[in-house]
Structures are given as structure tokens and as C-alpha cells.
Amino acid sequence: MPSAPLQPTVPPVSAPHFVGRQRQVRTLSEALGHSPAVVLLEGEAGIGKSRLVREALAIDATPARRSLVAVCPPFRESLTLGPIVDALREAQPTLGDVPLTALAGALRPLFPEWSPDLPAAPEALDDAKAARHRLFRALTELIQALGVNLLVVEDVQWADEVTLEFLLFLTSRSDTDRPDLVLTYRPEDVNDQSLLLRLSSRLPSGTTQVRILLAPLDRAETATLVSSMLDGRPMSEEFATFLHEATDGVPLAVEESVRLLCDRADLVFRSGQWVRLSLSDLQVPPTVRDSTRERVGRLPAPAQTVLRVAAVLGEPHREDLVTSVAELAPEASRAGLAAADAVGLLVMDERGRWQFRHGLAATAVYESIPTPERRMLHERAGRALALLAVPPIVALARHFREAGDDSSWATYAEAAARRALDSGDHTAAVIHLDDLLSTAEVPPADRPRLARTAAMAALGRRESVDEVYHRLISTLRAMLASPDLSDQQQGEIRNYLGRLLINTGEAEAALIELDQAVTHLGHDPVEAAKVMTYLGWAYAGPWPASTHLRWLQRAADLVPAITSPADRLSLAGNRAAALLMLGEESAWDAIAELPTDASSSAERLDIARINANIGTGALLWGRYADARSHLERALEIADAEQSERLRNGVRVELANLDWFTGQWEGLGQRAEELAEADRDRPGVYLASIRLIARLAAAGGRRRAAEQQFRLALDEAARLGAIDDTVELAAALARLALADGDPRKALRVTQDPLRTIEEKRVWLWATEIAPIRLEALIAVGDVDQARRLTSRLANGLRHRTAPGPRAALATCRALMLTTGDDPARAARGFARAARAWERLPRPYDAWLARERQARVLLAGDDTDAGRRLLTTVYENLHRLGARGDADRVAQELRANDAAVPRPWRGGRRGYGDRLSPRELEVVRLVVAGKTNREIGRILSKSPATVEQQVRSAMRKLNASSRTVLAVTAVEAGVFAEDAEPRAQS
Structure with a gap:
């Protein structure tokens, strides 16, 4: 499990508003x-x-x-x-000057402390009724006075x-x-x-x-009441329904239950709403418990008996079944039900079945039953229900569990789990089987079968990783310690355990389990191929890319023996994504052959998951249009199929994409919401923290950024997620360089870069290579910097990876600063800026332009350097990188240049000049993109793109898109030195 900082925070709780009355x-x-x-x-x-x-x-x-x-x-x-x-x-407190007649003297026995101010006591009356009437008159006089x-x-x-x-x-x-x-x-x-x-x-x-x-609150009013207690922020539909059903909308029960949930840290704010972390039943608030027990204690014995039976049964049942379990005479049972009904504890539904009026009252009664009696009642309930024409399997599993009859419990729990799986309720199946495996005395021969079913159900869940997931992982780990497992059973359990660990972000532990599993799966080519494909992913482990590729090839060799279309789809999608993460150009051909849709829900979810993985890999390549296309397709299916777990992961990657492409507006709030949305999945949570830290660093909040980067790096390293550590180390190194500490930057980047070199996956070097190179140059180790640039160039040979290639252009420009030709170095940074712009990745492009301006200022072209630095300042400020903009402002002042006043409101006019957003659009028009393609790349609607294209055509006096492109080039809108040929 994640360390303490990853745990949910206790939400502030205030008094509820007055709702629904x-x-x-x-x-x-x-x-x-x-x-x-x-x-x-x-x-x-x-x-x-x-x-x-x-x-x-x-x-x-x-x-x-x-x-x-x-x-x-x-x-x-x-x-x-x-x-x-x-x-x-x-x-x-005192009567003082309250005007009273002699009649008020009758109040002396009731108010002895007022004796000095009360009239004398009247003469005693022999008639008690008359005395009472006089007292009532005196009280009435006092109230009126x-x-x-x-x-x-x-x-x-x-x-x-x-x-x-x-x-x-x-x-x-x-x-x-x-x-x-x-x-x-x-x-x-x-x-x-x-x-x-x-x-x-x-x-x-x-x-x-x-x-x-006064009636109970309805579901909507219950949700409003709870929201008023939790900062006015909404609660999820699932949470609102759960709480309303548990409390029946009784305001005091709702309020006390929310406070209990908060005390247990069982609430978390995710995706803009409060959700419940735990799947366990709601505890009974003390006020409800004590009130219920006091009411039950005043009832006759038969009523108390039928109430205990109703609490044990938990569901509505007819009078004859209640009577049978209670072992009462029919007359006594009927009288008991009538008495419980009269005080509002039990009600009869339209089908003549008895049940508690409120769920929390049922729980309060249930908890008051002594354990031996409770077990006996569960045993009776199980035997009675088993005789019904259609036995309630789930209820039978619960009753025999509570009765301590493990054999009967196992029979009905497995049947209930299979029924849940058939109906698509994977969570219920996991809960049934994990509870059985971790609690009951199940025969050793049955345990592996039950464990496999539970793990398959867990992998098929659409919910986020939660306590059910982690409980099952603990159960499987404990089971592997048993000496009774055969090699085949060991392989099957390790297979599923490894795949569960992938979803919890425990990359290194997952790889260890899968590596041990694969040798014992020869009897099952489908599972063997799946495990080999997972071993082909380069997210963890010490293996070089060639080892991962061999695993992928071994998996491909097993595919001809696999006949299931669903299994072949899953393997093909996983293989394509694995190749993408390894930086293999063949991945794109494999991706092109994948289907875009399917008929069954399970296959559609698989396609969504595959698209999410491909989108993540495309981000690594810097192919942002491809990334957006695949991520949006994944999100579309995840929304349609209501897969919360998949949806949260895709939303994080889309937020990363918006960071890279400069769509920063509202990104900070999104990142905060995403961090809360999946705290129990370290991979998603840490990606959100990384994004929050990036924004903090760019915004000048250096201390907060460093703390968050360090938290995420330590956790990623603990989990063995090698690919996640690279960017985090680069970010910390960037902060160290800003502090003038290049040796610290070298220390923090040393191990991640060594991993890249050992695994030979140079696509991972986009963030870290330029930072480490800059640190090497800063300490005077130019030879090492040159070797790093050469290794990066060789690693990217024959790969259409715009992101890493832009990083390579930046490295080459940095190397030019070690020479004595500032103009050449300036052209190098201009080339790097253009490479970032083409992605588009404006933040890195403007940082490259900043370096270009600094080189110009250091040379002979100071006017051009000031002009460019001014443009850099304006664009960094507009983007939201206020910390970087402040640094550029200091440089402008140091070079006797005016710092432009940032635009703080209203629509900024550009006259006949193209605005920055129009420049982005025209640049893509020149590249031959359609309006729809431009909208997808820049996250704009086609209508907005069309409007900006027409505005640019008007400003450049162009009559068509073709003329616009030609005019823009001829006018020197994008005039820069030509891109140099790649060096081998």
C-alpha cells in the first residue's frame, strides 16, 4: 500500500443546513x-x-x-x-417585579427558590381536583404575566x-x-x-x-443535507443512494452517519464529488443505537424475539418463516409482530412480508443479540431458507457463514460468486470468495480454484482499486506460502497476483510474480502468452529491451494455437503497446491492424484499455495527435461502459497531454481532482501529483514543487516503476540547476539515466537527457556531455519520435554553447524551438527560445536578443509559467530592456498581426492539416479553428487556405534556419 501521504484526508464536517422542510x-x-x-x-x-x-x-x-x-x-x-x-x-431565574395576584402563592411548592417574591401560600384545599385547578390557574397567570x-x-x-x-x-x-x-x-x-x-x-x-x-428526506434531500456538511461539495450518486438506503432519510441518522464515516476516514473527494472508500456496512450511530434498544426493551418478550429474528434475516419474509425461525407458537409470533408494528419498528410490505422500517434500527437490534444466540438464529434461518422452492443463494451463504458452518458456507458462497459473475457483478464475486478464502476452513484442494475465480473477478471489475483489491492480494500472497500447491497451481495464482499488482502500481513485485508464473503455465497457452506479453513491458526490472522483445516474440509464437477472438485481441493490443513503450517502430504497424470497436462489453473494455495504453505510449513518442485520438477513444468507451478505474487513468493522461500542448487553463484544479479521484492506485495518484508539481514549478512555487516531486519519486522508486522515476528525477534536477547546484542535478539523474542506458529505451530520455547534459556542461565535463548526445542520437536512429528528437535538438544546441560561435548556438536553439513547436509543446519551445535569446545577448546581436527575450516573457506569462516569466523579466532588466506589462483583462487586440493562437493554427495549416485535425491537436472545436483561419486570412489578405499558407511562409511568419540533417 502507498505510504502515509497517499492516504485520504479527513474532510471538514460542519453542522447541516436546514433541508427539505x-x-x-x-x-x-x-x-x-x-x-x-x-x-x-x-x-x-x-x-x-x-x-x-x-x-x-x-x-x-x-x-x-x-x-x-x-x-x-x-x-x-x-x-x-x-x-x-x-x-x-x-x-x-428570579421573579423581581413580575405582577402576580395572591393566586400565585399556590406555586410555592413548585418554585421554592422564588419564595421571597411569591405571595403567601393559599389555604389548603381538601378537594385534590380543586387544588389542581387552582395550581393550573396560577401557572397560567404566571405564564401570562x-x-x-x-x-x-x-x-x-x-x-x-x-x-x-x-x-x-x-x-x-x-x-x-x-x-x-x-x-x-x-x-x-x-x-x-x-x-x-x-x-x-x-x-x-x-x-x-x-x-x-414529518416524513424522512428523499434521496435528493439526503444528498443536499450531506453536501451542506461537507463544504457544500456534492456527493456521488452511489454514495447518496447508499446513505439514503442505510438511514432511510432520517436527518439525525444521516448526520451521525456522515460524522462516523469522516471519523473513520472513509470519505474522499474524487472527480468533483464525495465518495465512500469502504464497501463495508454503515455503522450504527450511538444515538440511533441507544434509542432503538430503549424502545425494544419496553416491548413484551414475543415482540423482542421476532425483532431479533427479523434483524438476523435481514430481508423481508412472510410471517410463517419468521415464526419458524423464532420457534414461537403462531399466536405468540403474531402478537409479537403486531407489537413491533405498533411502535413503528417493523412494517409489512405489499406482499405481506415483514421487515424493519429502518435499516439502522435493524443493525442496532442485530448487534445487541448475544453471539451464541445470533449463531443459533443464523443456523435456523439457513435451514429454513434452504427448504424454499427457490433458495436465496446469497442469503444462505451469509447465514451459514455467521452460523460457523464453513462447509455449507463454501457451497453457497461459490454458487453466489458464479451467479454474480454471470450477471456482470465482479465486485460481489470477489467479496464472496475473498471472504471465504481468508476466513473459512476451506479444503486445500478447493482453495486454488476459488482463488483463480476471485482473481479473474477482480481483474474484471470496473471500479477503482480499493480495499477489496488489496485484501485479495494479501489472500493470494498468503496462499502461495502453502506447501500443498502444485507447480501448476503456483503458476496460476502467481499469474493472477502479478496482474493484480500491475493495477496497484507495484511494478517490480508484479514482474517477480509473473516471471515465476510463466514456467508453470505450459498447460495453458492463452495464459502463458498473456504473461509473456506482460513480461515484454519495459516498465520494471533490470532487463534490456532485447529481453523484453524476446518475451514478446515467445508470446507471438503461441498465438496460432489460440482460437478465442477476445484473447487474440487482448494479446495483439498488449503487444502493440509494449512495442510502443520499447520504442519499436513496428509498433505503429501493429496498432494500425487493431480493431476500433467490438460487440461485447468485455471486448469493448479491452479495446478501451488498449487505446489508453497506446495513448500513453504516443505521449512518450511525442506524437500528440495520435495520443489524443487514442485517449479520447478510450475515454469514450470507458464512459459508455462505466469503467471508473479505466476512466480515471485516461483522464490523467489527457491532463498530461494538455500540459505538454500548453492547454493549462484550469489544469491545476483538474490535477487536484484527479489526485483525489484514485488515491488507492499509486500509478494514477502519482501521475496527478507529478502534474501538480509541474504546474507549481512553472508557477514559481519552488518549495511545493520540490516536495511533491520528491514524494512521487520516492514512491515510484519503492514500487519499482522505473519509467515513472525518469521524469521525476529530471524535474528535481531542473530545480537543482535553477539553484545553481549542477552536482546535485547530476546525482539525482545518475541512476535513471543508467537505467535508460541498460534497458536501451532512449525514448524515455526526452526529459532527462537535456537536463543532465546541461549539468555536465556546468561542471565542465564536456566530453561526457558529448558522449551522452551521441548515445541519444544513436538510440533514436530510424525512429519517428518527435518528442525525443526535440530533446536531441536541445542537447545539440547545448553542446554548441561550449564552442566560441554564439550565432551558431543561437541557430541551434532556434532549431530546437521549432522542433518543440511542431509537436506542439509550447512551454519547452519558449524555454528553448529563452536560451536562444541569452546566446544572442552574450554575442553581438543584443537588440535581437532583447526583442526575442521580450517575446519569450510575454508568452511564458500568458501560458501560466509565471515563475519562468519572472526569471526572464530579471534577465531583461539586467540587459537594460523594458519588461512588458502583462495583459490582465479584456480581449487583447493584435491589430493586423497574428495572435499567438492564430499562429498555432496557421502553422498547422501550412503543415497541411484539416480544421478537424487542427482542432484535435489543439483541443479546439472545428468552429473555433475555422474562425481563427478566417481571421488569419483577413489579416494576411489571403483568399484561400492555400494562399494563406504561401503568404504566411513568404511573409516570414515562421522564418528560421533550416533543420539540420540528423547525425549518426
Whole structure:
């Protein structure tokens, strides 16, 4: 697994916004506007009754309204009038000058601390009813004297009988200045004899009566609530659905569940939305757990039994099955179900099946069952379900697992996994089998078969690498330590383990497993050929390119024996991509023969994966139009097939392409989102960090860039991803050169360059060769620099690789700076700049122009040097390379040249001159590209290209595209020295 910096960060959690209750707030406010009013607000625990009251009172707050809020505690023996008394004490610590009559003396027993301010106690009455009536009158007088015109009593289902009688007394009064009442309660906890029921049936005329029933939030409202807790950023559809189903939209359960997920670091921000990392069930928040257990504890024994059975079953079932598992008499079972239904814990669906009303309540009950009883109930459930006409295989696997019956569990788990694979649910198949392999006592003869099936399912998953993936890898590694495996079984397991490790980015470990696997796969030519093809990839290991090529040839020799079109496609695509990474020109011929589409989903995904690999290889070659074409095709299929894992990898490569081609606008934010999108896949994550670091370095944030480059380099080296270390080392060396430390640059580039030389894959040298060459020249080792240039030229011979060749042109220009002919060196950098421009790769082109300008300034052509340096400054600043632009600005000032003021807003006019973007388009028109091709290369729409072509034609007075091309060349728009012939 990646080191600590790669772990998800805990998102900040804030209090949730008020969501989905606007209509109810309006209803409550309107009712209170027509006094006297009695509002009954009912809903289950955690549904948001108190929050709704607070929001409504905040909206309607006026100096004329004074509210008194009383809360009934859930005591077994409630205190007489306790909620009202406590609320009055809190609202009025001392009576002071409150005007009261002698009647208020009846309050002395309730408010002994007010004795100095209360009238004398009245004469005792022998009639208890009369005494209570006098007390109620005194309380009412006190409430009116305090100016209270709204009394809110919460959780009235727990109120004592005297409090309920007092509320009835208030509502029965005919005077119009009596306070409005808002009462909140849980209807499932109100029995048929409660006085609360009279409040809705015996109100005097003229009273505004409203009953508000709060329902759970729907899925969209649940998502909005969660988003408000997590910086207002959205949650994924999968996460929203999961959380809504788990909490049933009860706001308190939603809120507490989100906090638990955050405490467990189980949330991460990916692709612009919050997603859940773990696939495990949601934990029960303590508030929900305690409330549920308290409600269950008040029920009779038969109801508690059927609740435990329903929790164990987990899914809706008819009364007869519940009765069978509970082992109750039918009458007792029926009574228990009725009692559980009455308190709102169980409900019957339209098919007559019983289930928990809320999933978290079911989990709370399940967790309260003692382990021995739980195992017994699972055993009973498994035996009962196995007798059904159509046994539920997945449920049976779960029940026998929890019952400890490994033999039955293995039977049903394997059947469930195969059914999941048949339906395309690879994740469910992996979970079933990995759980079985890592937990149960499975016979040794069965384990390899189950492991192969689990690994095949994992490789077929469309989701990103996650805990399921890593768990299975650990399981396979543990299995390889068993002495019971045959050589063939060892080979099969290592084969799949190696391929899983490729997807987790553990390149060196993958190569080791595959190398050991291939010798034991002679019985299976398809798998042997696949492994040989993977060994042909040059991403890791000490082998030179020739060894990788031999593996590819051995795989090709097995292809005639393979009859499956899908397997032949996969092998051909992998071989073409491997050849591309090795820098073999024959790769392009192999690519041209590959199909572009297929009929089955699996083959389409294979084509997408192949296109993604080819796009990545084309980036290495510097063939950016080809790269974009293949990557966009891969993304199109990945989107259509909903393959998250593939989609994230392709999006990273497209972001890299935009970096190279100068499409930097919004790239920083994209890179941050991509880094969060796949933290558990080191290859994708590190590529995102590398891109973030590039932007930081170009923007002048040197310290941040160095830290990120170092993090990515250390992790890539640990994982054995040799190809990833090269550019990272080059980036760190560039920073060292900027600090004036060429020896540090040499140290950091030494091992990666040695790897390139040993593997003889010179396509990898694009970034590192010019940097190392510059460091060698800086320390005076010109001979070594010359040898490096010669080796790079020989390594690129006969290869149409524009990117590495542009790097070679830069190396040759650097070598010219060691002579005494500045003009010749300037022409060398001009050639290098043109080579970068043709890719197009504007950032490197302008850096080459900067070197050209510096050489001119060092020679006799200082005016031309200043003009060119000014142009470089403007374009680097416009591109977004502000750090480089600042460096150029310092050079301009050192040479007594004015630093142009950057354009900071509005549309910049260029008069009759071509704008930089028009220059890009015209350059490609001259190269013979169509508008569609230009749009693909520059990431523009054909309409935008057409507009820029027409603008250029107008400025150059050209009547056609052909005339535009000729005029542009004749006008010297691209006038530079001719490209020299390649040296051998």
C-alpha cells in the first residue's frame, strides 16, 4: 500500500443546513399567525421536529412574541409538571417585579427558590381536583404575566399525566390571550389511553388547529443535507443512494452517519464529488443505537424475539418463516409482530412480508443479540431458507457463514460468486470468495480454484482499486506460502497476483510474480502468452529491451494455437503497446491492424484499455495527435461502459497531454481532482501529483514543487516503476540547476539515466537527457556531455519520435554553447524551438527560445536578443509559467530592456498581426492539416479553428487556405534556419 501521504484526508464536517422542510415551516408559521393556535408536530425520533420548530421561530422572531420551550425528558417516572417548571425557571431565574395576584402563592411548592417574591401560600384545599385547578390557574397567570404567548413542549410522549392535563387546561380556556401551543411527539410512543389524543379532538371553537407529519428526506434531500456538511461539495450518486438506503432519510441518522464515516476516514473527494472508500456496512450511530434498544426493551418478550429474528434475516419474509425461525407458537409470533408494528419498528410490505422500517434500527437490534444466540438464529434461518422452492443463494451463504458452518458456507458462497459473475457483478464475486478464502476452513484442494475465480473477478471489475483489491492480494500472497500447491497451481495464482499488482502500481513485485508464473503455465497457452506479453513491458526490472522483445516474440509464437477472438485481441493490443513503450517502430504497424470497436462489453473494455495504453505510449513518442485520438477513444468507451478505474487513468493522461500542448487553463484544479479521484492506485495518484508539481514549478512555487516531486519519486522508486522515476528525477534536477547546484542535478539523474542506458529505451530520455547534459556542461565535463548526445542520437536512429528528437535538438544546441560561435548556438536553439513547436509543446519551445535569446545577448546581436527575450516573457506569462516569466523579466532588466506589462483583462487586440493562437493554427495549416485535425491537436472545436483561419486570412489578405499558407511562409511568419540533417 502507498505510504502515509497517499492516504485520504479527513474532510471538514460542519453542522447541516436546514433541508427539505420549507413547506412545513410555512404551515407552522401560518398557523401561529392565527392565534390562538394548537400545532401538533409528529414524527419519529431524529426526524427533525426540534430543528423545524427552531427554524420557524427564528423566521418569525419579533419583539412582540415571547416563546417558552419545555422539553419532556425520557424518565421512567416523570416529575409532576417538571417540563413546564424547568422551562419557567430557566426563562426567569428570579421573579423581581413580575405582577402576580395572591393566586400565585399556590406555586410555592413548585418554585421554592422564588419564595421571597411569591405571595403567601393559599389555604389548603381538601378537594385534590380543586387544588389542581387552582395550581393550573396560577401557572397560567404566571405564564401570562411573563408575556409568554407561545409555549413549545417537545417530546410530549414522555410527559407526565399532570403536564398533559395542564396542556388540556390551557387549550380549553376561552380567553383569546391564551398562549399558542406547539407540541412535538413520536406517534409510535403514544398509547391509546394518552391524554395527548384529546388535544386534537376537544378544542374550543375559534382555535386554529394544525397537525404536521414529518416524513424522512428523499434521496435528493439526503444528498443536499450531506453536501451542506461537507463544504457544500456534492456527493456521488452511489454514495447518496447508499446513505439514503442505510438511514432511510432520517436527518439525525444521516448526520451521525456522515460524522462516523469522516471519523473513520472513509470519505474522499474524487472527480468533483464525495465518495465512500469502504464497501463495508454503515455503522450504527450511538444515538440511533441507544434509542432503538430503549424502545425494544419496553416491548413484551414475543415482540423482542421476532425483532431479533427479523434483524438476523435481514430481508423481508412472510410471517410463517419468521415464526419458524423464532420457534414461537403462531399466536405468540403474531402478537409479537403486531407489537413491533405498533411502535413503528417493523412494517409489512405489499406482499405481506415483514421487515424493519429502518435499516439502522435493524443493525442496532442485530448487534445487541448475544453471539451464541445470533449463531443459533443464523443456523435456523439457513435451514429454513434452504427448504424454499427457490433458495436465496446469497442469503444462505451469509447465514451459514455467521452460523460457523464453513462447509455449507463454501457451497453457497461459490454458487453466489458464479451467479454474480454471470450477471456482470465482479465486485460481489470477489467479496464472496475473498471472504471465504481468508476466513473459512476451506479444503486445500478447493482453495486454488476459488482463488483463480476471485482473481479473474477482480481483474474484471470496473471500479477503482480499493480495499477489496488489496485484501485479495494479501489472500493470494498468503496462499502461495502453502506447501500443498502444485507447480501448476503456483503458476496460476502467481499469474493472477502479478496482474493484480500491475493495477496497484507495484511494478517490480508484479514482474517477480509473473516471471515465476510463466514456467508453470505450459498447460495453458492463452495464459502463458498473456504473461509473456506482460513480461515484454519495459516498465520494471533490470532487463534490456532485447529481453523484453524476446518475451514478446515467445508470446507471438503461441498465438496460432489460440482460437478465442477476445484473447487474440487482448494479446495483439498488449503487444502493440509494449512495442510502443520499447520504442519499436513496428509498433505503429501493429496498432494500425487493431480493431476500433467490438460487440461485447468485455471486448469493448479491452479495446478501451488498449487505446489508453497506446495513448500513453504516443505521449512518450511525442506524437500528440495520435495520443489524443487514442485517449479520447478510450475515454469514450470507458464512459459508455462505466469503467471508473479505466476512466480515471485516461483522464490523467489527457491532463498530461494538455500540459505538454500548453492547454493549462484550469489544469491545476483538474490535477487536484484527479489526485483525489484514485488515491488507492499509486500509478494514477502519482501521475496527478507529478502534474501538480509541474504546474507549481512553472508557477514559481519552488518549495511545493520540490516536495511533491520528491514524494512521487520516492514512491515510484519503492514500487519499482522505473519509467515513472525518469521524469521525476529530471524535474528535481531542473530545480537543482535553477539553484545553481549542477552536482546535485547530476546525482539525482545518475541512476535513471543508467537505467535508460541498460534497458536501451532512449525514448524515455526526452526529459532527462537535456537536463543532465546541461549539468555536465556546468561542471565542465564536456566530453561526457558529448558522449551522452551521441548515445541519444544513436538510440533514436530510424525512429519517428518527435518528442525525443526535440530533446536531441536541445542537447545539440547545448553542446554548441561550449564552442566560441554564439550565432551558431543561437541557430541551434532556434532549431530546437521549432522542433518543440511542431509537436506542439509550447512551454519547452519558449524555454528553448529563452536560451536562444541569452546566446544572442552574450554575442553581438543584443537588440535581437532583447526583442526575442521580450517575446519569450510575454508568452511564458500568458501560458501560466509565471515563475519562468519572472526569471526572464530579471534577465531583461539586467540587459537594460523594458519588461512588458502583462495583459490582465479584456480581449487583447493584435491589430493586423497574428495572435499567438492564430499562429498555432496557421502553422498547422501550412503543415497541411484539416480544421478537424487542427482542432484535435489543439483541443479546439472545428468552429473555433475555422474562425481563427478566417481571421488569419483577413489579416494576411489571403483568399484561400492555400494562399494563406504561401503568404504566411513568404511573409516570414515562421522564418528560421533550416533543420539540420540528423547525425549518426
